[in-house]
Amino acid sequence: xxxxxxxxxxxxxxxxxxxxxxxxxxxxxxxxxxxxxxxxxxxxxxxxxxxxxxxxxxxxxxxxxxxxxxxxxxxxxxxxxxxxxxxxxxxxxxxxxxxxxxxxxxxxxxxxxxxxxxxxxxx
Amino acid sequence: xxxxxxxxxxxxxxxxxxxxxxxxxxxxxxxxxxxxxxxxxxxxxxxxxxxxxxxxxxxxxxxxxxxxxxxxxxxxxxxxxxxxxxxxxxxxxxxxxxxxxxxxxxxxxxxxxxxxxxxxxxxxxxxxxxxxxxxxxxxxxxxxxxxxxxxxxxxxxxxxxxxxxxxxxxxxxxxxxxxxxxxxxxxxxxxxxxxxxxxxxxxxxxxxxxxxxxxxxxxxxxxxxxxxxxxxxxxxxxxxxxxxxxxxxxxxxxxxxxxxxxxxxxxxxxxxxxxxxxxxxxxxxxxxxxxxxxxxxxxxxxxxxxxxxxxxxxxxxxxxxxxxxxxxxxxxxxxxxxxxxxxxxxxxxxxxxxxxxxxxxxxxxxxxxxxxxxxxxxxxxxxxxxxxxxxxxxxxxxxxxxxxxxxxxxxxxxxxxxxxxxxxxxxxxxxxxxxxxxxxxxxxxxxxxxxxxxxxxxxxxxxxxxxxxxxxxxxxxxxxxxxxxxxxxxxxxxxxxxxxxxxxxxxxxxxxxxxxxxxxxxxxxxxxxxxxxxxxxxxxxxxxxxxxxxxxxxxxxxxxxxxxxxxxxxxxxxxxxxxxxxxxxxxxxxxxxxxxxxxxxxxxxxxxxxxxxxxxxxxxxxxxxxxxxxxxxxxxxxxxxxxxxxxxxxxxxxxxxxxxxxxxxxxxxxxxxxxxxxxxxxxxxxxxxxxxxxxxxxxxxxxxxxxxxxxxxxxxxxxxxxxxxxxxxxxxxxxxxxxxxxxxxxxxxxxxxxxxxxxxxxxxxxxxxxxxxxxxxxxxxxxxxxxxxxxxxxxxxxxxxxxxxxxxxxxxxxxxxxxxxxxxxxxxxxxxxx
Numbered sequence: 001x002x003x004x005x006x007x008x009x010x011x012x013x014x015x016x017x018x019x020x021x022x023x024x025x026x027x028x029x030x031x032x033x034x035x036x037x038x039x040x041x042x043x044x045x046x047x048x049x050x051x052x053x054x055x056x057x058x059x060x061x062x063x064x065x066x067x068x069x070x071x072x073x074x075x076x077x078x079x080x081x082x083x084x085x086x087x088x089x090x091x092x093x094x095x096x097x098x099x100x101x102x103x104x105x106x107x108x109x110x111x112x113x114x115x116x117x118x119x120x121x122x123x
Numbered sequence: 124x125x126x127x128x129x130x131x132x133x134x135x136x137x138x139x140x141x142x143x144x145x146x147x148x149x150x151x152x153x154x155x156x157x158x159x160x161x162x163x164x165x166x167x168x169x170x171x172x173x174x175x176x177x178x179x180x181x182x183x184x185x186x187x188x189x190x191x192x193x194x195x196x197x198x199x200x201x202x203x204x205x206x207x208x209x210x211x212x213x214x215x216x217x218x219x220x221x222x223x224x225x226x227x228x229x230x231x232x233x234x235x236x237x238x239x240x241x242x243x244x245x246x247x248x249x250x251x252x253x254x255x256x257x258x259x260x261x262x263x264x265x266x267x268x269x270x271x272x273x274x275x276x277x278x279x280x281x282x283x284x285x286x287x288x289x290x291x292x293x294x295x296x297x298x299x300x301x302x303x304x305x306x307x308x309x310x311x312x313x314x315x316x317x318x319x320x321x322x323x324x325x326x327x328x329x330x331x332x333x334x335x336x337x338x339x340x341x342x343x344x345x346x347x348x349x350x351x352x353x354x355x356x357x358x359x360x361x362x363x364x365x366x367x368x369x370x371x372x373x374x375x376x377x378x379x380x381x382x383x384x385x386x387x388x389x390x391x392x393x394x395x396x397x398x399x400x401x402x403x404x405x406x407x408x409x410x411x412x413x414x415x416x417x418x419x420x421x422x423x424x425x426x427x428x429x430x431x432x433x434x435x436x437x438x439x440x441x442x443x444x445x446x447x448x449x450x451x452x453x454x455x456x457x458x459x460x461x462x463x464x465x466x467x468x469x470x471x472x473x474x475x476x477x478x479x480x481x482x483x484x485x486x487x488x489x490x491x492x493x494x495x496x497x498x499x500x501x502x503x504x505x506x507x508x509x510x511x512x513x514x515x516x517x518x519x520x521x522x523x524x525x526x527x528x529x530x531x532x533x534x535x536x537x538x539x540x541x542x543x544x545x546x547x548x549x550x551x552x553x554x555x556x557x558x559x560x561x562x563x564x565x566x567x568x569x570x571x572x573x574x575x576x577x578x579x580x581x582x583x584x585x586x587x588x589x590x591x592x593x594x595x596x597x598x599x600x601x602x603x604x605x606x607x608x609x610x611x612x613x614x615x616x617x618x619x620x621x622x623x624x625x626x627x628x629x630x631x632x633x634x635x636x637x638x639x640x641x642x643x644x645x646x647x648x649x650x651x652x653x654x655x656x657x658x659x660x661x662x663x664x665x666x667x668x669x670x671x672x673x674x675x676x677x678x679x680x681x682x683x684x685x686x687x688x689x690x691x692x693x694x695x696x697x698x699x700x701x702x703x704x705x706x707x708x709x710x711x712x713x714x715x716x717x718x719x720x721x722x723x724x725x726x727x728x729x730x731x732x733x734x735x736x737x738x739x740x741x742x743x744x745x746x747x748x749x750x751x752x753x754x755x756x757x758x759x760x761x762x763x764x765x766x767x768x769x770x771x772x773x774x775x776x777x778x779x780x781x782x783x784x785x786x787x788x789x790x791x792x793x794x795x796x797x798x799x800x801x802x803x804x805x806x807x808x809x810x811x812x813x814x815x816x817x818x819x820x821x822x823x824x825x826x827x828x829x830x831x832x833x834x835x836x837x838x839x840x841x842x843x844x845x846x847x848x849x850x851x852x853x854x855x856x857x858x859x860x861x862x863x864x865x866x867x868x869x870x871x872x873x874x875x876x877x878x879x880x881x882x883x884x885x886x887x888x889x890x891x892x893x894x895x896x897x898x899x900x901x902x903x904x905x906x907x908x909x910x911x912x913x914x915x916x917x918x919x920x921x922x923x924x925x926x927x928x929x930x931x932x933x934x935x936x937x938x939x940x941x942x943x944x945x946x947x948x949x950x951x952x953x954x955x956x957x
Binding site: 029032033038043044045056071082087091120 | 683
């Protein structure tokens, strides 16, 4: 992690901030709470969200429940912007939430690192 | 498009051919045609092939319907059921029909209610699919009560009803249909005699020798067969009482079923001025002499040939659908080769093409086994199969049919064609499976689905099939079946290079990958991605790479936990609800009261959802939360049973010489030694072991990855490559040794060789089959490569490196390794960039 802002997609930020001056965000704690290349589960307003920290520094956040059979995605193997569900190996694109095949896409969240802390933005 | 705007298609005939062609058309283009169908029978379409089952009572008539009446309305088809199409007015372009009398046979020459109003259906295109009617030989008295034909559901009902009041019945005709009718009649409690005019049964499909065997088989089942009997006269006073033959003899009977072949129904074509010879003459596009009128099925004469079997008719229907929907106006039906697989009277029988040599150079292969009623014959010309008969045993019928229709070159060893290849012949069983048979049991993929992916989706490799259908992407044990399906239906299997990659995300075989890893001294999974894949990580390759690196660099491997599957991060097995199961190690499956108490306490305290004995003689505590795992392990005070990882799992045993009166060797002590030595040793896939105190094999050692079986004389046999999971295989005998210590040495040697040479996720049964037991004996027992000492050293090092992973309970390796989901609070905040 060289700079805290490298993980944030500026386009996404502009799109997201368009016309808004404030939004709800959640401080998930120090970036070190997620070991490199792994995911951890956070519960935000009764919803389980899986947050991943790739070895290249990119962060992703998606719903923790695999739409196939409810597998805990935070326990999956991550890399190259995808996660593999630990139960039946469904593969999800972490940026779009899409899965090869017919399943419903996963819900995705904006997440970034600011001042070494993980911030999850809520719509 | 409304029905009125569509092209009008009239289909004459509502049997298997007519309905099939409509289905084929709808599959290609639902909106193209407004379809009207005429059917002389008052029903929907049923499977005429199964009529004999209706007659013999094994199926009810409602079970054989393919398209019930509501199918037509659902598809928007106007069906004139019970209405016979009389003629096609080609000037006015209408088909004219008239209702049938309810008592008339659907295939009768007349049978229309003459006073009923006629109906007309205007058309742009017509398909004639009138099929055929039974052929009735010129016999006097055939109108008598008690004489039946065998063609429709109504015929079946009438035959069954009449048979109830009869003691004897005669079937005229010793062909396929006649024999099936005879089978059906037997179940109605009558004595049945089959009369055949020719000197043998089933003259079209069998040679004289097979026919004689068939006759014998039939007679054993209670059907009398009389050959060379030409019936001239049915006598009786109103009701049948007997038959007169041309040779002057006679035969008493209460009823007669005539089943002497079929003739195409062509009157409508003749009456409408179309070209008719033996059948309605059609070209390769199934077009009659009128370009707007097509024909399909048993009524068709194509290139001089009439077909009475279902397969050619399906092919005709598919071609016609391509043409008439303009999907492919040049699609051509070029004729079929006839192969039949018949089940007559419970006799296994398959026949195709020529029944005997027809050319001096034809090669004939015959096998006879009279005591079992088995007869097999091949007729071969220029190394292709031009005919075959299999009687009594039809295991190879599937592959023979395939070779016959494809005219493929035959194996040099002809016996393989009669008995299956000497290497076992799974290809036959795959081919013989019905389309609905499930091939991939993990993802529920049927043979038909795979076939379609091959034939329509143009899949040419197991990988492509997997991407297309998901087949083979679960446990993978169906991949060999998929390969066989590819061989059968694609004719070729394209070697997908990715099938040889060690991991999917890196285009390198195992040796290539190892060479690259060594060349660059890559010690971690992330280093491999950085150096060999431009930093692009593939999550599907991480665990495989981790396994390989660990075996390549036992001491220097940089263990990155994110490369591990969750089970290996938390040393427990993830369950369907995201909880984990815990299986403590119980050496040799021998526990104690004190240990059981401890286990019980932990199970209670942490609310195990289930406590169960495993197949490997262990105790499984199911349904624990990840966060509780460290405390559970500590309180158990037992080491990990490794029941979650690709490694040595367990060694089961029987009670051996300690208690069993048959015991020949101390299987318990051996299994405990094995387990203490090899616990935690990682491998390409899991290894499950067993020791058996005698060859009775109570502990199933013969079907384990490694199994030791005590034999008389104080010796141990060592089996490798056994399996009793999704695949079942008896292990191969590697060697016989004298002591426990030797068993341990040989087991370790094999394990190390498997660790080094097995593909990732290749079980020992695949590994042993791939290399062959002879090679393995050479390398591991005779030491032909001189590597045994090194293998023994390497496995000793792996054994010495054993650390109980459950020790991480007190020293987690990564942040939050066992953490529960973290609850966080939401607060308002300002935008960072406005």
